[in-house]
Structures are given as C-alpha cells and as structure tokens.
Amino acid sequence: MSDIAIRVVRLGKRFNLDRPRRGNATRELLEDVVRAPFRSLSSIFRQGIFNSNGRQPNNDKYFWALKDVSLEIRQGETVGIIGSNGAGKSVLLKILSRVSKPTEGYAEIYGKAGSMLEVGTGFHPELTARENIYLSGAILGMKKAEINRNFDEIVAFSEVEKFLDTPVKHFSSGMNVRLAFSVAVHLEPEIMLMDEVLAVGDNAFKEKCLNKMKEVASEGRTVLFVSHDMKAIEEFCNRAIYLSNGKIVIDGETEKVVSQYLVKNHG
Amino acid sequence: MSIKERTTTANFYEGKPVITIRPPKGLVPLELRDLWEYRDLLYLFVWRDIKVRYKQTIVGTSWAIIQPFIAMIVLSLFFGKLAKMPSEGIPYPIFAYSALVPWTYLVNVLSQSSNSVVSNRAVVTRVYFPRLIIPMTTVLTGLMDFAMAFAMLLGMMLFYGILPTAAILTLPFFLLLGIATALGLGLWLAALNVKYRDIGFTLPFLTQVWFFVTPIAYPSSLVPERWQAIYGLNPMAGVVEGFRWALLGKTEAPGMILAVSVLVAVCLLIGGLYFFRHKEDTFADVV
Numbered sequence: 111m112s113d114i115a116i117r118v119v120r121l122g123k124r125f126n127l128d129r130p131r132r133g134n135a136t137r138e139l140l141e142d143v144v145r146a147p148f149r150s151l152s153s154i155f156r157q158g159i160f161n162s163n164g165r166q167p168n169n170d171k172y173f174w175a176l177k178d179v180s181l182e183i184r185q186g187e188t189v190g191i192i193g194s195n196g197a198g199k200s201v202l203l204k205i206l207s208r209v210s211k212p213t214e215g216y217a218e219i220y221g222k223a224g225s226m227l228e229v230g231t232g233f234h235p236e237l238t239a240r241e242n243i244y245l246s247g248a249i250l251g252m253k254k255a256e257i258n259r260n261f262d263e264i265v266a267f268s269e270v271e272k273f274l275d276t277p278v279k280h281f282s283s284g285m286n287v288r289l290a291f292s293v294a295v296h297l298e299p300e301i302m303l304m305d306e307v308l309a310v311g312d313n314a315f316k317e318k319c320l321n322k323m324k325e326v327a328s329e330g331r332t333v334l335f336v337s338h339d340m341k342a343i344e345e346f347c348n349r350a351i352y353l354s355n356g357k358i359v360i361d362g363e364t365e366k367v368v369s370q371y372l373v374k375n376h377g
Numbered sequence: 378m379s380i381k382e383r384t385t386t387a388n389f390y391e392g393k394p395v396i397t398i399r400p401p402k403g404l405v406p407l408e409l410r411d412l413w414e415y416r417d418l419l420y421l422f423v424w425r426d427i428k429v430r431y432k433q434t435i436v437g438t439s440w441a442i443i444q445p446f447i448a449m450i451v452l453s454l455f456f457g458k459l460a461k462m463p464s465e466g467i468p469y470p471i472f473a474y475s476a477l478v479p480w481t482y483l484v485n486v487l488s489q490s491s492n493s494v495v496s497n498r499a500v501v502t503r504v505y506f507p508r509l510i511i512p513m514t515t516v517l518t519g520l521m522d523f524a525m526a527f528a529m530l531l532g533m534m535l536f537y538g539i540l541p542t543a544a545i546l547t548l549p550f551f552l553l554l555g556i557a558t559a560l561g562l563g564l565w566l567a568a569l570n571v572k573y574r575d576i577g578f579t580l581p582f583l584t585q586v587w588f589f590v591t592p593i594a595y596p597s598s599l600v601p602e603r604w605q606a607i608y609g610l611n612p613m614a615g616v617v618e619g620f621r622w623a624l625l626g627k628t629e630a631p632g633m634i635l636a637v638s639v640l641v642a643v644c645l646l647i648g649g650l651y652f653f654r655h656k657e658d659t660f661a662d663v664v
Contacts, residue, residue, distance in 0.1 A: 139573050204502075206398070207504070211401050219395065237428065241428070251506075
C-alpha cells in the first residue's frame with residue numbers, strides 16, 4: 111500500500127442551481143453573516159446525531175457534478191481522464207488540487223502535489239516576463255530557490271529570451287502561452303495535476319510540450335491529465351478513466367478506454 | 378475537535394506529507410501554520426501589487442501624498458478657517474492631516490481588500506494557497522502609501538515646529554490598531570463581496586458616513602463625556618486620537634475611547650478571520 115499516490119473514496123460534488131432571488135438575497139446575506147458561527151456549531155450537532163449532512167436536499171435544485179467516484183492511483187502512473195464536456199473531469203481535478211471542496215467522500219494525496227489548471231495562472235500583464243516567471247512560479251507552489259535553479263531552462267524552453275524585460279501585455283497570445291507553460295512544466299512536485307494544458311499553442315510547441323511531459327512522467331512522477339485530445343492521451347498515459355455525468359464509466363488500459371469513449375460519443 | 382473532523386489535514390505517511398481533502402464541517406480552524414508555509418507567496422503578492430499600483434499614472438507614487446494633502450486643505454479651509462473648529466491648540470492643518478494619514482490608509486485598504494478575492498479570481502479558481510493571503514496583501518501594500526503620507530506628516534511637524542515627545546514611542550501600537558481594524562473589516566468585506574457584489578456599491582457610502590463619526594475634522598473632546606465609550610465603538614476614533622496624542626503631544630491621552638476601540642478592533646479581526654475561513658471553501662465555486 112505504500113506506493114499509493116492518490117486515493118479517492120466515494121467523492122461527490124453538488125452544485126446549487128438555485129439563483130438567489132431579489133428579496134431573498136438580502137435575507138440570505140443577513141443570515142449568512144448572523145448565522146455563520148451558529149451554523150458551524152449546529153452542523154457539529156447534526157453530524158453527531160444523524161451522522162450525515164442532515165436533511166436530504168431536494169434534487170431539482172441541485173446538480174451533482176461528481177457522484178460516488180472512487181479510484182486509486184499508484185506512484186509513477188500517468189493517468190488520463192476523458193469524457194465529454196460537463197462530465198466532471200475538471201471538478202475532480204479542482205478538488206484534488208484543493209481549489210474546491212467536495213460535498214461528500216474524501217480524497218488523500220500522498221506527497222507534494224502541483225497543479226496546472228490552465229496556463230497563465232497568476233500572470234500579471236503589467237509585469238515583465240522575468241517577473242512573471244517568479245510570480246507564476248510562486249503561485250504554482252515553487253520555492254524561490256527552485257525557480258532560480260530552473261530559470262535559464264524555463265527561459266530557453268519558452269523561446270522568449272529576447273523579451274525577458276518586456277511587460278507580457280505586449281506579448282502575442284502564443285508567446286504568453288509558451289512562457290506560461292514553460293513555468294508550469296518545470297514544477298517539481300511528485301504529483302502533477304494537469305488540465306487541458308495542451309489545447310493551446312501551435313503544433314510545433316505542442317509537440318515540444320508533449321515530449322517534455324513524457325520526460326517528466328519517465329522520472330517516476332505521478333501525472334493526472336485531463337484532456338479532450340485523445341491522441342495526446344494515448345501517447346502519454348498508460349491508464350485512462352472515462353467519466354460521464356459525474357461517474358466513472360470505465361477505468362483501465364488507455365486504448366480500451368479511449369476506444370470505448372469514441373464509440374459512445376461518435377459511433 | 379478531533380483531527381478527522383478538520384477539512385484538510387496534513388499528516389505524514391512514511392515520510393511523505395499526506396493531505397486529506399474532506400467536505401467542510403464545523404468550525405473551520407484558522408491554520409496559521411499553513412499561512413506561515415506560504416509566506417513567500419504573501420511577499421510576492423505584496424511586491425506585485427506595489428509594483429503595479431502606480432503603473433500608467435502620471436504622478437505615480439505622489440498619489441499617496443496628494444490624496445490626504447488635498448483633503449487637509451479642504452478641511453482647513455472650511456472647518457478650520459470658516460467654521461472655526463477647535464483643534465486643541467494645534468494648528469488646524471496638522472491637526473487634520475495627522476488624522477487623515479491613518480484614515481486614508483483605512484479607506485484605501487478597504488477599497489482594495491473588499492475587491493481582493495474577486496480581482497484575484499483567476500488564481501482563486503485554479504490554485505490552492507491559503508486564501509487569507511489575499512486580503513493580508515492589501516493591508517501590507519497599503520503600508521507603502523501610508524509610509525509616504527507619514528513622511529509628509531513628519532515634514533509638516535518640522536514646519537510647524539512641533540517636536541515629538543516620548544509619546545511617539547507608542548505610535549506603533551496605534552498603527553497596529555489601525556491595521557487590525559483595516560484587516561478585520563477587510564476580511565468581512567472581501568468574503569461577502571465574493572457572493573454579494575453590493576459591497577462595492579455600499580463601501581463609498583459607508584466610508585463617507587464613517588468619516589464624520591471619526592474625529593478627523595473635529596476633536597473627540599467635542600463629544601460629551603458620557604458618550605465617549607459609545608463613540609469609541611468606532612475603532613478609528615481610537616486610532617486617530619492615538620495618532621494625535623503620540624505625535625503632537627496633545628495634553629490628554631485617549632482613555633475610554635481607546636479601550637473600547639481596542640476591544641472592537643480585536644473582535645472585528647477575530648470574527649473576520651473565522652468568517653473568512655468559513656466562506657473560503659466556497660470561493661472557487663461562487664466567485
């Protein structure tokens with residue numbers, strides 16, 4: 111059991127579809143402020159008595175983006191998560207990267223995890239490329255020494271050496287993406303959570319990114335990779351999980367899972 | 378509360394950090410240790426905001442001084458000269474300016490922090506870090522403007538020939554009180570603004586009213602003795618009177634007002650910290 115990297119147990123995420131109406135919103139605001147501390151207490155009581163979340167909410171008003179998802183990922187595995195839009199892939203990744211909280215179930219992460227949930231996270235348009243490398247690196251969880259160590263490599267990879275001291279607002283979107291990806295791909299966490307990062311940039315740069323990611327994976331790091339790009343998934347992952355409507359359809363060898371997904375969606 | 382009930386727990390398993398992600402339940406702990414782990418990020422956010430604050434402006438950092446200085450001129454003209462407002466034997470301009478320095482700090486921090494989580498949406502929805510860092514950044518960033526306006530204040534003291542007494546040693550305490558007030562209220566506003574953007578519309582109005590219930594244009598001694606304790610419920614009353622006393626050597630130290638102000642500021646801060654932490658779990662979904 112010691113080689114486990116991620117364990118997800120009966121994970122669920124519920125969204126509220128109810129939009130607050132005018133009159134209610136004011137009341138809700140007041141309730142929010144006044145009752146916040148008491149609600150915390152009462153949830154402790156409720157939990158103690160019913161051992162659940164209390165009342166079961168009306169299902170019309172809620173939407174389960176993720177329901178009853180359980181999986182285990184071992185160290186060094188590269189796992190692709192596929193599924194059509196709204197299947198719950200990004201929600202799963204957001205929960206695992208601690209951005210969003212689950213509604214039920216739990217997840218355990220063994221080791222330092224880093225996430226790339228979209229390129230360019232934390233870039234500030236007014237700052238130069240050099241400054242943004244440090245800022246974005248820190249936001250993604252790198253220590254300053256780590257960034258210093260990788261700085262030249264990041265710059266070389268991004269191919270923007272000439273514009274290091276130019277504010278990135280003057281960059282083309284392609285340059286922005288290259289710089290952002292270069293920072294993110296030089297993260298050194300044991301577990302890497304990636305969402306759709308390859309959906310950007312030209313083909314040559316895509317190819318370069320894919321190679322870099324393969325290199326990362328071959329170093330024995332665990333990678334969880336969400337994408338719509340079946341080619342990238344097949345090339346890169348040795349296991350895939352197909353999600354649909356917030357549930358796991360199948361989980362297994364990449365080829366098998368991808369072909370099943372293609373049959374269901376295009377067949 | 379047992380470890381199991383905490384929303385996120387970091388333990389170790391065979392030398393590796395293990396993070397457990399659970400649905401939020403019960404009173405969310407502040408996890409100040411986690412905050413300490415991320416101090417590099419706090420530093421970088423402050424650095425970013427200072428760097429960016431006066432980009433594409435003509436007078437740049439001078440804005441930090443222009444704001445309170447012009448307010449001082451207007452107050453001196455209308456309240457000092459025309460209304461002949463008493464100023465406890467202190468020249469009215471410096472009487473007003475010494476209050477405007479902490480006041481401007483508060484107003485700036487509140488307008489920044491109330492919007493801080495929303496304006497950092499891109500990071501909040503994509504990366505984990507202790508969200509408390511966001512409003513804390515605005516409180517620290519504001520200190521730069523404060524420092525400049527304060528230097529101006531020292532210059533004015535020199536000009537008016539007011540020498541600071543030993544009371545100046547208590548100034549850091551009053552600054553801390555101002556910071557606590559700004560952060561405490563900023564936390565509430567930042568968390569509420571994520572869901573209710575009404576906050577942005579309310580704030581200018583709120584600060585306008587607040588300006589008049591704070592002894593900026595007038596001394597707090599105008600307030601009758603028996604109302605002083607209630608007057609102190611406004612923590613900025615304690616801050617402003619403290620600044621005047623510490624710097625200008627006013628005869629009487631702020632007693633009752635200050636005691637009440639400190640109490641209110643501490644409650645505001647602790648309440649704000651827990652409220653923010655309580656709301657934090659939904660930021661990424663709601664913002």
